[in-house]
Each structure stands twice: as C-alpha cells, then as structure tokens.
Amino acid sequence: xxxxxxxxxxMFIQEGEDVSMNCTSSSIFNTWLWYKQDPGEGPVLLIALYxxxxxxxxxxxxxxxxxTRKDSFLNISASIPSDVGIYFCAGFTSGxxxxxxxxxxxxxxxx
Amino acid sequence: DSGVTxxxxxxxxxxxxxxxxxxxxxxxxxxxxWYQQSLDQGLQFLIQYYNGEERAKGNILxxxxxxxxxxxxxxxxxxxxxxxxxxxxxxxxxVGTTGAYQETQYFGPGTRLLVL
Numbered sequence: 001x002x003x004x005x006x007x008x009x010x011m012f013i014q015e016g017e018d019v020s021m022n023c024t025s026s027s028i029f030n031t032w033l034w035y036k037q038d039p040g041e042g043p044v045l046l047i048a049l050y051x052x053x054x055x056x057x058x059x060x061x062x063x064x065x066x067x068t069r070k071d072s073f074l075n076i077s078a079s080i081p082s083d084v085g086i087y088f089c090a091g092f093t094s095g096x097x098x099x100x101x102x103x104x105x106x107x108x109x110x111x
Numbered sequence: 112d113s114g115v116t117x118x119x120x121x122x123x124x125x126x127x128x129x130x131x132x133x134x135x136x137x138x139x140x141x142x143x144x145w146y147q148q149s150l151d152q153g154l155q156f157l158i159q160y161y162n163g164e165e166r167a168k169g170n171i172l173x174x175x176x177x178x179x180x181x182x183x184x185x186x187x188x189x190x191x192x193x194x195x196x197x198x199x200x201x202x203x204x205x206v207g208t209t210g211a212y213q214e215t216q217y218f219g220p221g222t223r224l225l226v227l
Contacts, residue, residue: 033215042113042201042218043154088154098169099144099216101154 141207
C-alpha cells in the first residue's frame with residue numbers, strides 16, 4: 001500500500017523552541033492532514049491542506065502542502081508543554097483510496 | 112471533543128472470544144471509518160461505511176466485520192480473538208458527500224482492547 005515517510009521519529013526540545021517535522025511520499029497526494037494524538041486519546045485534526053503550495057496556520061501551528069504534492073511539513077512555534085504528543089501526517093492520493101497515515105513524530109517538550 | 116463517541120473505552124477479554132465495539136459519528140456525518148492502531152503498525156485503515164453500506168475495505172481480517180445501522184451508528188465485531196488483536200481501535204466520521212471518498216475525518220477517543 002501507500003507509504004508516508006514521516007520524520008523525525010521523535011524530538012526532544014526546550015520549551016519556547018520552534019519545531020519542524022515533515023512527511024514525504026513517492027506518490028502524489030491531493031490532500032494532506034496533520035493530526036495530534038495525546039496518550040490514550042484519538043487523533044485530533046490540526047490542519048487540513050487541499051492545494052499544492054497552500055500554507056495554512058492554526059495558532060502557533062503552520063503547515064504547508066508541498067509544490068511537488070509529494071510532501072508536507074508542520075511547524076510549531078514557541079513550543080509549550082501541552083504540545084507534547086504524537087503528530088501524524090495523513091493524506092489521500094488520487095483515486096478512491098483510503099486515508100494513509102505516517103508513523104508519527106513523538107514530541108517531548110522540556111520545561 | 113470531536114463529536115464522535117466510542118464505547119467501551121476499555122475492553123479486556125480472552126483469546127477465542129468475540130467482542131463488539133460501538134461508534135456514533137458526529138451529528139450529520141454519513142460516513143464512518145474504523146482503524147486499528149498497534150504499537151508497531153501505526154494507524155491502519157480497516158473499513159468504511161457510507162449511509163449503511165460498505166464503501167471501502169482496507170486491511171481487515173476475515174475474523175472482523177462491521178456494519179452501519181439506519182441511525183448511522185456503527186459496530187465493529189471482532190471474533191476468534193488472538194493476542195495480536197490487542198490494540199487501540201478508532202472510529203472516525205466524515206460528512207459523506209455522495210461519491211466523495213476522500214473527506215477530512217474526525218476521530219473518536221478509541222477503544223483499547225486487551226486480549227489475554
């Protein structure tokens with residue numbers, strides 16, 4: 001099936017630092033979604049991207065749909081302790097294909 | 112709160128048993144999706160229902176089945192359970208526009224299944 005390569009696998013950062021993570025694929029995607037999952041909870045949608053080149057913000061979060069349509073990145077600015085969790089990228093390729101998820105980036109914030 | 116509800120939150124059972132997981136989608140959503148999340152596999156799509164009918168199938172075992180009822184809630188039935196079925200099971204829902212398979216999905220809180 002389709003594979004999304006998400007990196008880094010984990011990050012340890014100091015509170016107040018900016019964070020960047022990305023997702024790449026060998027296939028073209030026509031939708032990119034970024035989710036955050038807290039321990040024991042379901043993924044929560046953070047940002048949805050529908051157009052190549054699109055740059056969308058949600059508070060301190062910014063995500064971009066890559067021009068090649070094969071990648072996306074998520075930036076978190078001025079991290080705070082509640083940013084801790086696992087961030088997943090997900091996307092749809094062309095055709096009637098199910099949503100594909102990356103393996104997640106585990107973020108730890110040190111106060 | 113996504114508006115998607117799942118019950119039970121936790122389930123402990125023995126190998127060989129059968130369990131039923133329940134999901135209620137967001138108000139107005141017609142599509143329901145089931146996912147399995149295990150430590151080493153990430154989130155794996157199992158099956159999708161749209162307005163009562165099966166729409167798409169992913170990596171769902173033959174021992175697993177699902178259905179969506181007229182009130183749009185859905186149930187995932189897992190039978191002949193094995194140790195490896197222990198995982199988090201998530202339900203998600205989307206608006207479900209006819210013919211649109213690829214819509215933004217909103218996830219429930221999950222059911223944690225432990226098979227002993």
